Amino acid sequence: MSDERRVHLSKAAPAAYQALDAFAKTVGAIAADAGIDDRLREIVQLHASQLNGCAYCVRVHVERAVKAGLDADVIAQIATWRESGVFTERERAALELTEAITFIHEEGVPDAVYDHVGGILTEAEYVALGWIIVSINSFNRITIAGRLPVPPRA
Template sequence: MSEERRVHLSRSAPDAYKTLDAFSKTVGRIAGEAGIDDRLKELVQIHASQLNGCAFCVRVHVDRAVKGGLDADLIAQLPTWRESGVFTDRERAALELAEAFTFIHDGGVADEVYDHVGGILSEDEYVALSWILVSINAFNRIAIAGRYPVPPRHAAPA
């Protein structure tokens, strides 16, 4: 089935999509109350979207990250965060949690991950990041299932 004929879930069931969007806004408020800044929030959402292969959500969250002051080098380091020295211990714990939530089907959040992340993040931060990851994984699935397009930003040179 072509992309043009694929069901677009947000348009086909707008009430459900609006509810998910409202959920996402609630999660964002909880994250702010827990001390999760926009930088950390965008880093985990970009990384989860990369892991899921959701080009649409990567684009959305990279744009938000850049608007929020993150630079291209930092964003480019996300796929290699374990080898990179540009992330704080707190960011590294959040990225590890992002991987655990994204690959939850591989045995859940392992005790080692839970203990390691819990030794760095507060319980409120862990809870807030967990909800952010539930939310972005849901959005990734909607965009991937609908094959939401990600066109080039500029026409390629002739």
């Protein structure tokens, strides 16, 4: 492990980080208004963090997922959701959307994904989940860029 010094964007420009935090709170209100419960929100945020390789955010969202009522089996199945039968159709649509938006540089959100997800989620749910995914991807990038450590549990 390198001891090289990294600039932490959140510490170097706290006003920008506070604005992002305020944005995340706004997104949370949009999600609540759209009927996105804590379980679905944490499934999406955890999966985006896994896809981005953000160990720090994975830890944060595992803890929040447990508080939202997810058990170890469901949390473990998120990474293999396509092969797993533990998720509802709505959760599977949200996971598919998470992948499309997180990897947006590859194909954008393909029409097939948009149509499939749009056939399951309401427009309000789609919009809310889209903003949740944008928000967590932002936090993932800040954390990864600064290499925030994930120490072993005591």
